[in-house]
Amino acid sequence: MLQKRIKVDTANISLGMFVAQLDRSWLETPFIERGFVVSKVDQIELLRKFCRHVYVDVGRSAIAEKEILSAHQRSAEVRDPFTDTFILDRRALRANRAHRGMRGVVRFLQRLKPARRDEGESTVSTRDEAPAAAAAFGMACEHMREVLAGVKKGRQPNIENLKGAVIPMVDSVMRNPNALAWYGALRKREEGSFHYTMTTAIWALVLGRHLGFERHRLMDLAMGGLLLDIGNTKIPRLIGTKDGPLTAEEQEVMQMHVAYGIDIVKKTFALGEDVLDMVRCHHERHDGSGYPIGLAGKDIPIYGRIAGVIDCYDAIISKRPYSDPKGAYDAVREINSLAGTKFQSGVVEQFVQAIGMFPSGSLVELNTGEVAIVIEQNRRHRLRPNLLVILDKDKQPVRANKILRLSKVPGNGEHRKARWVVGGYDAGNFDIDPSDYFFGLKGTA
Secondary structure (H helix, E strand, O other): OOOOEEEEEHHHOOOOOEEEEEOOOHHHOOOOOOOEEOOOHHHHHHHHHHOOEEEEEOOOOOOOHHHHHHHHHHOOEEEOOOOOEEEEOHHHHHHHHHHHOOOOOEEEOOOOOOOOHHHHOOOOOHHHHHHHHHHHHHHHHHHHHHHHHHHHOOOOOOHHHHHHHHHHHHHHHHHOHHHHHHHHHHHHHHHOOHHHHHHHHHHHHHHHHHOOOOHHHHHHHHHHHHHOOHHHHHOOHHHHOOOOOOOHHHHHHHHHHHHHHHHHHHHOOOOOHHHHHHHHHOOOOOOOOOOOOOOOHHHOOHHHHHHHHHHHHHHHOOOEOOEOOOOHHHHHHHHHHOEOOOEOHHHHHHHHHHHOOOOOOOEEEEOOOOEEEEEEOOOOOOOOOEEEEEEOOOOOEEEEEEEEEHHHOOOOOOOOOOOOEEEEEOOOHHHOOHHHHOOOOOOOO
């Protein structure tokens, strides 16, 4: 009987497909079987590592033909979530250039919207997710300490440790992105530079969730976030921790962390090209002023554009040897000021929508003079988050903390009960430690 085989890009492989043929010899891959049903995520990762596309046998697959056809139809195109376009996949684009001398193909279709509100709503409250978020963060830290220790000894990052770090964070952000975002920011402030690695993964996940990325793409985003600065393990400590501005020569050495990171990721078993794009392009800039290549505009791949924004935001709110951290509100304002120059406007817009103009965990002041902690974003009204009021108008602790849902009170300045945010504070202001309010949201109803 004639077998029906459908070509599918490995980016769109799913469980249940029977892979009958590769785009290269089986001998060039670690697969022992010459044809198999995809039954494990590890197999998908291997296929993406070694192949650009495969041929799926319809009759021997465990999923319906229409699902395979749908995967085939998606293989040539990738949505650009920050423009009005579908763009030809990089790998297909390279093939077209080789065979037909094309420079690029762009077809205007429709805008990719962020995840629909019903899809993007949290399934649990921030208060209920807080313990799980803290546990996920702690587990990820343990796995990443092992990864970094191994890299410093010349070993490649262990893929199992990376997945062990990423999976609980993905699960937590999918349930409620506010809790992990708040907890990550708290730990960064308490313990310093190590959590610079951890929180870039969190911001990537929060943005990816907002954009409606599928789970396997969220995994790639998180691993890319964790590995952005893996090349710093090869930078001399005296330069990496210098207390003060770097000289021109030291700056050149410091910039080598990108090349070191690319080399580490390329040699790492089962990491995909999207992860490599994040490491390679997180210092490229929209106006071409970045490094190491000086890419500009759409020449920076999608994951690279995401990496640039999250890395910059995280740097602004991090304590560095040569600068103090800024509060989350001021950091968002600074990122906004770079839209259209250093970063693509659409990326910045979606990032700010994802984390909020007043990010979870940040201190804000209300028009009444009261001070509150942002505990939850409001997806429908981005400037009207849910707050925990902790100081009264005289900046004295309130008798009983209460949750204020700004979307439920008037925003009109003429109304006596009107409330709105007028500005933000650094977490250290008023001797307030936001971590005191994290677990269980102490004192709330």
